[in-house]
Structures are given as structure tokens and as C-alpha cells.
Amino acid sequence: MKNAHEELTLLALDLTLGVSSQERFQRLLITIRKLFKCDASALLAFTEQQFSPLAIDGLAEEVLGRRFSIEDHPRLEAIARAGDIVRFPADSHLADPYDGLIPNHEGELQVHSCIGLPLLANDRLIGALTIDAFDPTAFDSFSNKELRIINALAAASLYTSLLIQKIENQVDMIPQSQLLNNSDKNNNVEMIGNSTAMAEVHEQIKAVANTDLSVLITGETGVGKELVAASIHAQSSRNKETLVYLNCAALPETVAESELFGHVKGAFTGAISHRQGKFELADNGTLFLDEVGELPLSLQAKLLRVLQYGDLQRVGDDRSLKVNTRIVAATNRALHEEVKSGRFRADLYHRLSVFPIHIPPLRERDKDVILLAGFFAEKSKNKLAVATISISQEAINLFLSYTWPGNIRELEHAINRAAVIAKSQSTSAYIVLQPEHFNISEQQNKTTVQHHTGSSATNLQLNSGLSLREATDALQTTMLKQAYQENNHNWAAAARQLKIDTGNLHRLAKRLNLK
Numbered sequence: 001m002k003n004a005h006e007e008l009t010l011l012a013l014d015l016t017l018g019v020s021s022q023e024r025f026q027r028l029l030i031t032i033r034k035l036f037k038c039d040a041s042a043l044l045a046f047t048e049q050q051f052s053p054l055a056i057d058g059l060a061e062e063v064l065g066r067r068f069s070i071e072d073h074p075r076l077e078a079i080a081r082a083g084d085i086v087r088f089p090a091d092s093h094l095a096d097p098y099d100g101l102i103p104n105h106e107g108e109l110q111v112h113s114c115i116g117l118p119l120l121a122n123d124r125l126i127g128a129l130t131i132d133a134f135d136p137t138a139f140d141s142f143s144n145k146e147l148r149i150i151n152a153l154a155a156a157s158l159y160t161s162l163l164i165q166k167i168e169n170q171v172d173m174i175p176q177s178q179l180l181n182n183s184d185k186n187n188n189v190e191m192i193g194n195s196t197a198m199a200e201v202h203e204q205i206k207a208v209a210n211t212d213l214s215v216l217i218t219g220e221t222g223v224g225k226e227l228v229a230a231s232i233h234a235q236s237s238r239n240k241e242t243l244v245y246l247n248c249a250a251l252p253e254t255v256a257e258s259e260l261f262g263h264v265k266g267a268f269t270g271a272i273s274h275r276q277g278k279f280e281l282a283d284n285g286t287l288f289l290d291e292v293g294e295l296p297l298s299l300q301a302k303l304l305r306v307l308q309y310g311d312l313q314r315v316g317d318d319r320s321l322k323v324n325t326r327i328v329a330a331t332n333r334a335l336h337e338e339v340k341s342g343r344f345r346a347d348l349y350h351r352l353s354v355f356p357i358h359i360p361p362l363r364e365r366d367k368d369v370i371l372l373a374g375f376f377a378e379k380s381k382n383k384l385a386v387a388t389i390s391i392s393q394e395a396i397n398l399f400l401s402y403t404w405p406g407n408i409r410e411l412e413h414a415i416n417r418a419a420v421i422a423k424s425q426s427t428s429a430y431i432v433l434q435p436e437h438f439n440i441s442e443q444q445n446k447t448t449v450q451h452h453t454g455s456s457a458t459n460l461q462l463n464s465g466l467s468l469r470e471a472t473d474a475l476q477t478t479m480l481k482q483a484y485q486e487n488n489h490n491w492a493a494a495a496r497q498l499k500i501d502t503g504n505l506h507r508l509a510k511r512l513n514l515k
Contacts, residue, residue, distance in 0.1 A: 021161040025055035028157055032131060032150070033057055036139060038113075040102055040132040043158065044068070046125050051076050052190075054127070054158075060101045062391055065192050065371030066378040073097045079116035079128050085147045086116040090136035098132065100390035100430050113138040117147065119155035126162065129154045189231040191224065192375050193368035197360040201228065208355045209235035214307065216292075216352045217330040219359030220489060221515035222409030225330040226290060228359060232328055233286040241285030246278045249291035249506070256299050261306075262314040279312055279323050286326045292352065293333035293344060294492070304348045327352065334488040343492070362404040362411065369399045369411065376412045377433065380419040387429035389419050398435045405481060406513050413513060414438055477512050480505070484514075 025043050032041045040058035044051040051068040070077040074094045079086050088094065090113060113136050117129040129151070133139065191198065208215055209232045217225045226245070233243040251259055262277030278287055289295075295303065306312045307327060311320040329352045338344035362369055373391055381389040395418075404410055418437035479498065487493035495505040509515045 021165070022055065024157055024161065026057075028154060029055055029057040032129070035150075036131055036133065036142070038131050038133045038138065040098060042098075042130045043127065043154070044130070045127045045158070045162075046080065046119075051080075051128060058102065058132075059098060060103055060374075060390065061367070061370050062374030062377065062396070063098070063101050064194075065374035067375065068097050068378070069382070072382050075114070075116065076128070079118050079130070080125055082116070082118055083120070084118070085144050085151065086118070087139070088114040088116070095387055096132070098130075100388040100432065102132075103393070112136055115139055115147065117151040117154065119151065119158050121155060121159040121162075126155070127158050189227065189234045191227055191231060192372050193365055194371070195366040195368045197365050198368060201357060201359060204355075204357045205231050205235065208232065208357075210237055211355075212326050214327045214329070214352050214354045216335070216354075216356045217328065217359060218335075218356060219330075219332065220361050220407055221332050221509075222407035223359040223361055224408050225332075225359055226288070228357065229286075229288040229290075229328045229330060233288075236286065236326070238285050238326060242282055243286045243288060244278050244282035245288050245290065247290045249294040251295075253296050253299070256296065257302065258315050260299070260303065261312045264314050274314075277312070277314065279306060279325050280321065282325045283323045284325075286328055289327065289329040291331060292329040293331040293335055293338055293490075297343070297345065300345045300348050304345065304351060307348075307351045333490045333492075337488050337490065362407045367400070369404070370396055372408060372411055373399055373415060376415040377419065380416055381431075383416075384419055384423055384431075386423060386431050389422075389431045389433065391433045392435075394435050395433050395438065398438065398440060402440050406515065409515070410513055414440065473512060476508065477514065480509055480512065480514055 029041050029043060032038065038058070040056075042053050042057070042059060042063070043055045044053050046052075049070055051070070051073075053064050053066065053068075056063050068076050070080050075088060075092075076097055078088075078094070092114070096112075096114065113131075113133040115131045117131075118125055119127040119129060131139070191202070205228065215229075215232060217228050219225055230243060233239060246259065248256075258275070258277065260277050260279060262275050262280055264274050306323070306325075310324065311322050313320055335344055335349050335353070339346045339349050362372075373396070377389045377391055381387075399411075406413075415433070417439075418433050419431065422431045422433055422437045480494070483494035483497045484491065487497060491505060491509070492502050495502040498505065500508075506515070
């Protein structure tokens with residue numbers, strides 16, 4: 001153990017150097033592999049009754065996106081509650097959380113060695129280190145005393161990284177006793193992914209969150225704009241107050257003003273009592289205006305006044321009310337183009353877009369799709385009450401080659417649908433998602449569109465095996481995508497081009513999984 005102790009001690013000493021947390025964690029697992037000759041290991045953080053993988057070795061990459069609730073994983077629950085080293089019997093009846101998640105080893109991990117090390121700081125559980133080997137006697141030669149040394153060094157490494165992260169994220173220093181407070185609202189919002197594109201988004205959120213600047217979140221449908229808004233609120237000084245959500249696209253113009261600003265009793269037919277609007281409900285907190293580009297021009301002027309002066313009038317009331325509400329808005333429209341066309345006020349656009357944040361589409365996020373697939377597969381596992389849902393490498397390759405026009409929302413729906421299909425076709429509780437469980441490749445291979453510029457003709461070549469409904473869906477999907485792209489991701493403009501009602505277009509797009 002001497003050389004191993006020296007290596008782990010060096011890892012702890014690295015905390016004083018400019019080594020990134022991810023590099024430090026990976027070096028820890030490499031040392032664990034050398035020492036234990038194990039087949040798989042993982043370093044996990046513990047928050048809100050679940051373990052989140054920070055680094056893995058010997059496990060499928062999708063594991064990094066999974067969140068393991070201790071309620072659903074008895075081995076992890078045993079580690080969380082033990083307070084000391086846990087050696088699971090080689091033939092333990094408790095399901096292993098990594099069943100089906102070790103490459104080239106599908107299904108249940110039968111007889112094998114498994115050790116769990118709970119990582120504590122200030123008597124609080126902050127994470128765990130799990131070590132697995134196919135050889136059931138692999139860890140017999142290691143004493144608990146030796147394991148506790150490794151445990152202490154791993155806990156110190158994780159704790160110091162969390163400490164550094166907290167200091168970096170806070171303007172003011174806070175007591176160490178609060179550093180690992182799992183009820184901290186900043187921990188409630190998580191965006192899965194570690195791509196460079198998302199790292200830039202995180203940096204922008206961090207920069208603007210603790211200010212009162214208005215934020216305009218842009219991006220395609222399904223990229224997670226609501227989650228970004230929630231993250232901005234959670235990291236702000238307003239996080240103890242309410243985050244109020246309003247979908248502007250779902251507001252009938254007749255009640256939109258009342259929804260935003262409230263009304264007094266008798267203001268109009270049906271106003272049987274006083275009612276607070278969203279601005280009042282979000283006073284001292286944050287108001288998230290989703291699909292803000294859908295607001296009618298008549299309401300945009302009144303919204304601008306509230307943003308400029310901080311006062312509003314309820315419908316039917318002459319008195320003004322002062323509010324202190326931070327605005328975060330989102331849109332999938334190109335608002336600057338809407339301004340040029342006269343459909344959106346320039347002054348309101350500039351007031352909303354003081355700090356714009358663009359969310360990249362899933363196709364521009366490198367391998368984040370793998371982590372997100374693992375995240376949704378774990379959620380599906382719990383909903384379908386199966387032992388595990390893993391994703392084959394062939395399916396992963398399919399994900400990486402697909403463009404995901406519906407982004408994260410489309411991926412989630414695809415995983416959920418595939419999981420249901422795979423379960424119905426399997427007699428095992430260990431489900432593996434294969435390419436045939438998805439209709440992604442079918443849509444791409446069966447439909448080829450050739451659009452001729454300057455001609456009204458669009459030739460659609462269809463596979464002879466398509467039904468009439470499938471052919472119709474394929475044609476509608478093609479036309480909707482094309483109109484949406486040609487109109488700068490503006491659904492209203494696309495509806496005008498296609499000569500269809502905007503509401504009907506939104507419903508059709510949702511049915512076709514385009515939003």
C-alpha cells in the first residue's frame with residue numbers, strides 16, 4: 001500500500017495547485033484502478049437524496065448523465081446510511097446500480113466484488129466512491145483500515161473541490177458549515193452536459209444571475225430555455241422569492257392584460273373579485289416570460305412602461321402599484337427581425353435584451369446527447385419499474401449522427417417511447433435500447449426531399465412501404481421544417497407562408513414532435 005498511499009497523498013496535495021476538479025477526480029480513479037485492479041469505479045456527489053456521477057472509469061459514458069436516487073438503488077442507500085466502509089457480499093441480492101452499464105457486459109452483474117466508500121465532511125455525507133470487480137475475491141486482501149485511508153483522501157479531494165467551486169460561485173464568503181447545505185436553492189437546478197457550448201452558457205448565467213438586469217434567452221424549440229431561466233433565478237439574490245412562469249403564446253389577447261397586471265372586482269364581466277397579476281406575484285422575485293415574441297403589440301407598450309418605471313395598474317383601477325420584479329424572457333423567434341417587420345417594439349426589444357443568452361441546439365453540443373440520454377433512460381427506468389435501462393453503442397452512434405430538430409424535448413420523447421417498446425418486446429427486467437426501438441433512422445431513410453429553388457415543385461421520394469398516414473406526416477414535417485427555417489425560426493411567419501392558422505400550426509408541430 002505504500003506506493004498507493006504516496007500517490008493518493010499527492011492527489012490531496014494537488015488541491016493547492018492549479019489542477020481542475022475533473023482532472024483531479026480522473027487521476028483519483030486511475031490510482032484506484034492501479035491499486036485494486038478493479039473493472040469499474042465511480043466518484044459520485046450526494047445532494048437531495050441522490051448520487052450524481054462526477055467521474056467514472058470502466059463504465060458507459062452515459063452514466064455521467066444519470067442521477068441515482070437512493071430510494072431506487074438499495075446499494076447506494078446502504079452506502080449513504082452506513083457512515084463507514086461497505087463490503088457487499090459477492091452474491092448480494094441487492095441490485096447493482098451499474099447493471100447493464102459496463103461496456104461489453106449486458107444485463108445483471110452476477111457474483112462480483114463491490115465496495116462502497118461513503119465520503120463525509122463535517123459529519124455530512126457529500127458523496128461516495130464505488131469500486132467493482134468481476135472477480136468475487138478481488139478486494140479480500142484489503143483491510144478496512146487501508147480502505148479508510150483511501151476514503152479519507154477521496155473525501156478530502158471532493159470536499160476541497162466543492163469548497164473551491166462554492167468560493168468561485170459566491171461573491172461573499174460563507175461559513176464552512178453552510179458549504180454543503182443540501183437544501184441550498186442553488187442546488188435545485190441542474191443542466192446536464194459538459195460540452196464547451198454549455199460551459200459558455202453556464203459562464204453567462206453565472207455572470208448575470210446576481211444582477212437585476214433583464215435577460216433574453218434565445219434558441220430553438222426544445223433546447224431548455226425554461227431551465228436556464230430557473231437557473232438564473234436560483235443563482236440570484238432573489239432565490240428566496242418566487243419564480244413566476246407565464247407562457248405568452250398561450251394567452252388569449254382578451255385576458256392577457258389581466259394575467260400580467262391583475263384586475264379589480266367589476267373591471268369586466270366575470271371579474272368577481274380582486275386578482276393579482278403575474279408582476280405582483282413575482283414582486284421581489286423573478287417573472288419568466290416564455291415565448292415573449294407572441295405578445296400582441298397593444299400589450300407590449302404596457303409591458304414596456306412597467307419595465308421602465310416599475311409601476312403598473314390593475315385592469316379597472318386608476319391607482320398605480322410599485323413592483324420590484326426582475327424579468328427573464330425567452331423566445332424562439334428572431335426578435336430583431338420581428339422589430340424590422342413591425343411586429344415587435346424596438347424599445348421593448350432593447351429593454352428585454354440587456355443581457356442576451358443564446359442556448360445552442362443539441363446538435364452543437366458534442367457528446368452531451370449521450371449524457372442526456374442516460375439521464376432520461378434512468379428516469380424511464382423508474383417510471384417503468386424495471387431493473388435497468390441501458391443504451392447500446394449502436395443506439396449511441398445513431399444519436400450522434402442524428403440532427404435532433406426537436407432538441408432535448410425530442411430526445412426525451414424518443415427515449416421514453418423506445419423504453420416502452422423495448423420493455424414490451426423483452427421478458428427480462430434488464431432492458432437494452434437498440435436502434436430498432438427508435439424511429440429516427442426510419443424518418444431519415446424513408447424520406448428524401450429535393451427542393452428546387454425558383455420552382456414551386458417539391459419532389460418527395462417516398463419508400464414504397466410507407467402508409468398514407470406516414471407519407472402525409474413526412475410531407476408535413478418537411479414543409480414545416482422548411483418554412484420554419486426560411487422564416488428565421490418564426491412560427492407566426494411560417495404559418496403565414498403555409499397559409500395556416502398559427503394555433504393550428506403549433507398543434508401540428510407538436511404532434512409531429514417538432515417542438
